[in-house]
């Protein structure tokens with residue numbers, strides 16, 4: 658299973674937002690997409706999830722061309738996403754926000770639920786258990802009956818990711834999951850993302866928080882003015898003079914990146930020593 662971008666292009670009117678982007682994303686890895694505001698990161702996510710049509714090129718998941726499919730067809734292919742701006746059902750409870758994402762995928766299931774109440778009850782309980790398990794993973798189980806809109810902002814961000822996971826997606830797209838989180842919440846999110854890494858799942862994280870990106874991403878794509886400027890490991894990104902000049906800008910930013918990458922090297926070193 659691989660996600661392939663083939664010579665992708667996106668135009669809004671006369672404005673070219675994405676041009677000539679070709680790359681691949683692998684399961685078992687967390688891929689970061691970074692770049693300044695307006696670089697085209699969200700556009701890539703929106704085209705992959707089918708929210709925006711591509712203007713040129715192809716998006717292929719596991720040999721199947723996604724670009725051109727309807728949004729629900731893409732979701733049924735195992736693609737789930739979160740948004741740069743939170744989009745929960747505020748008036749529904751936390752648990753309902755997850756339950757609502759379960760839907761019967763076969764016509765027969767609907768009829769069995771209508772005609773045979775015990776079957777419906779059994780399925781409802783099973784759904785509830787699966788949702789509660791996800792809520793527990795994100796430490797949200799005590800909020801299950803609270804209105805989603807009443808949760809603190811950081812919890813709402815976690816709930817959005819939990820909801821994206823309900824369908825157990827093969828491709829998980831997260832658009833700035835750490836936006837607006839405090840230091841403690843970002844650290845919690847970073848740990849959760851690492852736990853979600855799975856051989857059956859491709860994860861793509863668009864993010865500005867360099868600590869998060871450098872510590873949890875295995876590969877990073879750097880976007881600049883709608884083009885793919887650089888791709889590589891966090892260490893390679895940090896060492897690339899192209900990236901430093903074109904994207905990172907100020908000396909302060911570069912120092913932050915280097916510190917985060919150094920921290921990652923230390924952590925990786927500890928892991929490697931533990932293994933040996």
Ligand SMILES: Nc1ncnc2c1ncn2[C@@H]1O[C@H](COP(=O)(O)OP(=O)(O)O)[C@@H](O)[C@H]1O
Nearest residue numbers: 669672674692693694695696697698699700701
């Ligand atoms: N729906 C839209 N209509 C018109 N222009 C858009 C739309 N979405 C994004 N853009 C433009 O496309 C460019 C890339 O935007 P975006 O993908 O949101 O960048 P990023 O997520 O990297 O900040 C920007 O110049 C932005 O103004």
Ligand SMILES: [Mg+2]
Nearest residue numbers: 698699700741
């Ligand atoms: Mg964006």
